[in-house]
Amino acid sequence: xxxxxxGTINSVSLALMGLGFAMVYGISRVPNxxxxxxxxxxxxxxxxxxxxxxxPYVLSIFLALCVNGLLGMFMYxxxxxxxxxMNISExxxxxxxxxxxLEGLRWGGFxxxxxTLPVFMEGSFMLGGVPVDYHRLFMVIIGLLLLAGLWVFxxxxxxxxxxxxxxxxxxxALMIGIDSDFMAMLAMGFGAILAGxxxxxxxxxxxxxxxxxxxxxxxxxxxxxxxxxGSWMGAFFAAFIIGFAxxxxxxxxxxHFQMVVALMAIIxxxxxxxxxxxxxxxxxxxxx
Amino acid sequence: xxxxxxxxxxxxxxxxxxxxxxxxxxxxxxxxxLALPRFILIAGMLSLPLLMPGVYWQRVISIVCIYAILALxxxxxxxxxxxxxxxxxxxxxxxxxxxxxxxxxxxxxxFLTVPLAAVIGGAICTLLLFxxxxxxxxxxxxxxxxxxxxxxxxxxxxxxxxxxxGILGIDSFSSTFVEQYFIVAxxxxxxxxxxxxVTTDMGLIFTAVMDNDQAVKASGISITKYKSLAxxxxxxxxxxxxxxLTHIYMWTGISMFALDFSILPIAATVIGGSGTLxxxxxxxxxxxPVSELLRDFGTLRIxxxxxxxxxxxxxxxEGLMVFGQRKYEQFERWKGI
Numbered sequence: 001x002x003x004x005x006x007g008t009i010n011s012v013s014l015a016l017m018g019l020g021f022a023m024v025y026g027i028s029r030v031p032n033x034x035x036x037x038x039x040x041x042x043x044x045x046x047x048x049x050x051x052x053x054x055x056p057y058v059l060s061i062f063l064a065l066c067v068n069g070l071l072g073m074f075m076y077x078x079x080x081x082x083x084x085x086m087n088i089s090e091x092x093x094x095x096x097x098x099x100x101x102l103e104g105l106r107w108g109g110f111x112x113x114x115x116t117l118p119v120f121m122e123g124s125f126m127l128g129g130v131p132v133d134y135h136r137l138f139m140v141i142i143g144l145l146l147l148a149g150l151w152v153f154x155x156x157x158x159x160x161x162x163x164x165x166x167x168x169x170x171x172x173a174l175m176i177g178i179d180s181d182f183m184a185m186l187a188m189g190f191g192a193i194l195a196g197x198x199x200x201x202x203x204x205x206x207x208x209x210x211x212x213x214x215x216x217x218x219x220x221x222x223x224x225x226x227x228x229x230g231s232w233m234g235a236f237f238a239a240f241i242i243g244f245a246x247x248x249x250x251x252x253x254x255x256h257f258q259m260v261v262a263l264m265a266i267i268x269x270x271x272x273x274x275x276x277x278x279x280x281x282x283x284x285x286x287x288x
Numbered sequence: 289x290x291x292x293x294x295x296x297x298x299x300x301x302x303x304x305x306x307x308x309x310x311x312x313x314x315x316x317x318x319x320x321x322l323a324l325p326r327f328i329l330i331a332g333m334l335s336l337p338l339l340m341p342g343v344y345w346q347r348v349i350s351i352v353c354i355y356a357i358l359a360l361x362x363x364x365x366x367x368x369x370x371x372x373x374x375x376x377x378x379x380x381x382x383x384x385x386x387x388x389x390x391x392x393x394x395x396x397x398x399f400l401t402v403p404l405a406a407v408i409g410g411a412i413c414t415l416l417l418f419x420x421x422x423x424x425x426x427x428x429x430x431x432x433x434x435x436x437x438x439x440x441x442x443x444x445x446x447x448x449x450x451x452x453x454g455i456l457g458i459d460s461f462s463s464t465f466v467e468q469y470f471i472v473a474x475x476x477x478x479x480x481x482x483x484x485x486v487t488t489d490m491g492l493i494f495t496a497v498m499d500n501d502q503a504v505k506a507s508g509i510s511i512t513k514y515k516s517l518a519x520x521x522x523x524x525x526x527x528x529x530x531x532x533l534t535h536i537y538m539w540t541g542i543s544m545f546a547l548d549f550s551i552l553p554i555a556a557t558v559i560g561g562s563g564t565l566x567x568x569x570x571x572x573x574x575x576x577p578v579s580e581l582l583r584d585f586g587t588l589r590i591x592x593x594x595x596x597x598x599x600x601x602x603x604x605x606e607g608l609m610v611f612g613q614r615k616y617e618q619f620e621r622w623k624g625i
Contacts (some may be wrong), residue, residue: 045370064509079602082602083602087425088372088426088429091426091429092558093372095486095599096594096595096598099547100594103588104587104591107374107591144385153547225430256445257445259437260445261439264438266430266434267420267434270420270423270427270430271419272419274423274427277322
């Protein structure tokens with residue numbers, strides 16, 4: 001029961017981390033290696049607005065999400081758009097941006113255990129003999145709602161359909177009048193907002209530390225690679241696989257191995273089936 | 289309104305045209321023109337340790353050379369074989385740990401551990417990367433980025449080779465003089481050897497693997513064999529650099545797998561000029577001393593070179609070396625059309 005409950009919680013938090021990365025890659029084909037930095041920056045903006053400026057919690061969360069979305073869009077519009085289509089430059093560029101943000105924050109004095117966000121609701125309840133606090137419950141519910149919402153958004157709204165069209169075939173999308181650069185910019189903004197949502201849901205459970213930015217990046221890459229780059233559903237299922245695998249290793253082997261599992265998953269997936277569990281495209285292109 | 293359009297015209301200098309091929313031997317002037325850049329490189333690198341004002345800055349020059357070897361291996365692998373490896377730290381760490389283990393557990397002296405680390409480390413890296421060789425592009429980049437992290441976590445989790453403390457008390461080189469000139473000499477040898485190698489038949493196959501691997505396959509040449517050979521060459525260089533680093537610091541540990549070793553060589557290559565093989569050295573000569581000067585500001589130096597890297601990728605993606613080469617060999621002028 002322990003494993004089931006905490007495995008689910010862990011999996012949902014992984015899915016939340018990976019969703020933004022999967023979305024950006026799926027639509028604009030930009031591997032956004034600044035994902036971890038966007039995650040952390042949202043946490044810090046919320047913290048600054050809430051603790052230093054003294055705005056209400058909900059308002060500061062909302063503002064932080066807006067800032068994050070704009071930041072993602074700016075990043076695409078002014079930097080990544082210039083290297084679009086050059087895979088390696090994209091990776092190096094976005095990784096360098098992420099590195100600059102994270103190390104800049106570290107230099108700016110955001111380290112140690114002092115920065116925390118409050119949980120949404122105190123207290124806990126028993127679920128089949130396992131204590132679960134309300135915040136984790138919220139996280140699971142909001143995560144699932146978000147996923148459902150995204151599904152509805154991409155299948156039933158004009159904007160969502162346009163994004164999906166671009167993900168499927170950029171040339172054809174251009175031909176029927178979808179502005180691909182604008183859409184890619186929007187996708188980057190949405191990706192950044194999703195990273196921010198993940199940050200706001202997950203960060204109250206611990207401290208805001210810069211190091212977790214790197215871990216989030218690795219976890220989201222793990223989730224997306226195992227699920228197949230660009231496939232959202234794949235990312236979601238992969239999050240459950242990795243999430244449960246992690247909890248199982250923690251229970252039976254030791255907590256040191258939690259990260260090893262994720263890295264192992266990336267390497268093994270890339271070696272055995274580079275297109276991931278649910279990725280359909282790319283298989284022939286990327287493997288000789 | 290001025291509607292006349294201009295275009296930039298580039299013409300090879302007369303001396304460049306005359307000194308192409310055997311005719312360079314016709315006059316001293318042309319021979320000097322050809323030899324000057326190489327002479328500046330060799331003489332400059334050999335005199336740098338002497339010019340430096342103290343032990344600290346001499347040490348910095350050694351570190352520059354180590355990073356330059358790593359960046360050279362990245363440049364070779366990325367621009368002559370088409371395998372973009374983001375895992376420079378993997379090579380450094382493997383080489384460093386092998387040198388550390390050989391020296392402290394088997395007490396083998398440094399002048400033997402360094403070549404041994406290069407060969408054994410190259411073999412181990414090639415063996416571990418072998419399953420990933422069919423991957424291309426982003427996928428190879430991601431998987432190589434993960435390897436150093438993976439190795440660090442494995443060492444941490446299993447608590448082997450000193451665990452998080454690392455291996456202490458490793459012998460240093462016999463003197464600072466030997467340390468510096470050994471590394472400088474290795475760097476120069478590597479630069480000229482790789483430059484020579486990429487023009488041989490083997491180098492031609494490497495370039496062909498990058499341009500069109502299916503065509504290489506169709507010619508009856510095994511891609512995997514040549515890719516693993518290239519990885520072995522690059523990994524050996526990286527491992528040798530790691531072994532030297534271990535002996536300089538007299539210590540090896542998990543931070544040998546740190547991201548610094550992956551990102552700085554890439555930044556140096558981009559800034560210096562990708563595909564020129566000398567560019568990485570130029571980039572390292574700029575980046576490493578500046579990052580040493582910024583050491584007091586802590587992690588600000590990482591911000592600095594990450595920003596510089598983005599700037600160069602966006603606005604000057606050819607790099608300094610290509611720019612300089614063009615100025616040396618060509619006239620440029622604006623011309624009406």
